[in-house]
Amino acid sequence: MSDSVPSxxxxxxxxxxxxxxxxxxxxxxxxxxxxxxxxxxIRRLNQAGYLVIVVTNQSGIGRGYYDEAAMDAVHKALRDMLAQSGAAIDAVYACPFHPEAEIERYRHPDHPDRKPNPGLLQRAMRDFPIDRERSFMIGDKDSDMEAARRAGVAGHLFQGGDLDAFVQEILAA
Ligand SMILES: [Mg+2]
Known part of the structure; x- marks a missing residue:
């Protein structure tokens, strides 16, 4: 196994x-x-050596509420805003599929990418040299925790408040 790219x-x-x-x-x-x-x-995670990867269900695309271009524009704005504060998102993975999607190409009974399925996290783990054991997921729903569990990473349920304080606690644990 090559160790040329440290995970x-x-x-x-x-x-x-x-x-x-x-x-x-x-x-x-x-x-x-x-x-x-x-x-x-996010700046704290960057500085601690973490890859910061957004994993998001976007069934609104399948439902026909907006298209992928609109989503991409939102993600660009989000990344630009954070970058102005020195915070870098390394990648965004989104799932447009839904069992009852209006748009047929997005209709899927149980797409592997749609959380609680772990597909988005697994894709990221194929695309980047990720140390799974030291990785974790932060989400605000049980489906996020389930996706984390099934991807083999720790899950932390965020129930509001200050995200930096929350991340600080996770990193200190
Ligand atoms: Mg959420």
Whole structure:
């Protein structure tokens, strides 16, 4: 096995409810309202050597509420805003599929990427040299915790408050 690229732990972050306030199917840049402490939290993870990877269900695409271009614009704005505060997101993985999607190509009874399935995390672990044992997921729903469990990483349920304080506790544990 080649050790040319050292593996790093990853912090998998859910999007809505962890990075931005979950207003329901957020798909416009003007609806991005950030969770307190998010930039500091991500900066802290960057400095601690973690890859920061966003894993998000975006069934609004399958439901026809918005398209992938709108989602990409939101993610670009989000990354740009965080970058201005010195916080880097390494990758974003999104799942547009849903069992009852209006748009047929997004209709899938149980897509492996859709949390609580672990597909998005597993894709990231294929794309990056990730040290799974030291990795964790932060989400605000049980489905996030389930996806983490099934991907073999620790899950931490964020129930609001300051994200940086939450991350600080995880890193100190
Ligand atoms: Mg969420």
């Amino acid at each position: 790093r732990p990853a912090a998998f972050l859910d999007r809505d409810g962890v990075i931005n306030v979950d207003l329901g199917y957020v798909h416009r840049v003007e609806d991005l309202e950030y969770i307190p402490g998010v930039a500091a939290a």
